[in-house]
Amino acid sequence: MSDVLGRPGLHGPEWHGPERHGPERHGPESHGTELLGHLWDAEEYLTLDRVRRYAEASGDSNAIHIDPAAARAVGLAAPVAHGLLLVAIILAYAQRWAGSSGAVITGCDTRFVRPVLVGEEPTVLHLTGTLASEGHITATVWVLDADGVTHRPVIRPIRLSYAPAPG
Secondary structure, eight states: OHHHHOOSOTTOOEEOOTTOOOSOOOSSOOTTOOOSEEEEEEEEEEOHHHHHHHHHHHTOOOHHHHOHHHHHHTTOSSOBOOHHHHHHHHHHHHHHHHHHTTEEEEEEEOOBOSOOBOOSSOEEEEEEEEEEETTEEEEEEEEEOTTSSOEEEOBOOEEEEEEEOOO
């Protein structure tokens, strides 16, 4: 699966390990929520090839994900990335943090708010993870628009639960 999910932070994530839980907030917007500490900040790139590999690995080869003509036929400007691919990418970051903190991810809750279109150029995703409270991480996924400045949320902030690792 690492080929499908890619390497975390192709530009290298800015990691804030378990020893750093300052009051700072990062990301495209603060959401007006006081959070306990920033865990990661990264960029990922979605390409049509990456989406096709995920489709093959997951068994979800719906044409709107992998075929530009099929996507256009249903009114989309380009193929749409699988929502669960986005969740899997976030879970990879969360598990990396949890593993380094002696914890395991125990739950995930979110809703998709807009599709992530994947065209000829890579789609840039901005990912953040923040310790929201004991046992809970809030993660966000934003897409960087073609203007290179505007970030749009694509998933409602993901609420991840974690607990101490057994043993």
